[in-house]
Amino acid sequence: MIISNIDETLNNVVQDKNVGVKLARLTGDEDMSVFAIELKRDQFIPAHYHKTGIETYFILFGEGIVSIGKINGERIVWEDSKKVVSGDAFTIYPNEVHKFENVSKETLKIIATTPLSHSKEDRFFIYEKE
Template sequence: MDIVNLNQTAPFTTKDGSEIRELLAHRNSCIQNQSLAEARLPVGASTTAHYHPKTEEIYYITHGQGRMQIGEELREVNVGDAIAIPPGLVHQITNTGTEPLRLLCCCAPAYEHEDTVLVDL
């Protein structure tokens, strides 16, 4: 049985500039086809706009508020919002609140730096 506690997971910075704590993936568990991580963005910060050629993502906001851009669409997001990000679509999230923005990121297949392509908006 693989159980990973968020508070015992070391953070690292992804290619898009967000700080994440990978909870479950092939690197640390029996999970092979997806990954689950918590990402944190400081007040006023944004991820670098990017897309994933292979990976679909789900963001789930757990703390704070932000602005999500997928393609040309821009929406405000808050605690409890789940965001679907299909492969190949440029996306970026910005913390517009007064506290760190925290979100769960589910990736299938699992997150890999090599499947992240940075772009200029």
């Protein structure tokens, strides 16, 4: 058995170059892995989606905004945005475009469960047009 500590792991990982925040796999396998995510003040995870599998999120510390939407032609139609705080949990479903933003002065720490492919080949970014 391997035990991973979220704080130690996040302290020793560099920012994921694709999403611009600290993202680290803590444990799991190809089918389901546990990730630690850290967003500093004013950081965000850009709009993206996954074709298969769900993601579950648990807010450990801080406050953020999670937005979900659908692709309509060449643009995103945002359907819902909600503030999330410590203790909140939610699910993102396949093909749901989603993005996250830290809206507090404090660090936002999240635990997410997801197929390992969501950090690799099944991660599609959508660049919003002004």
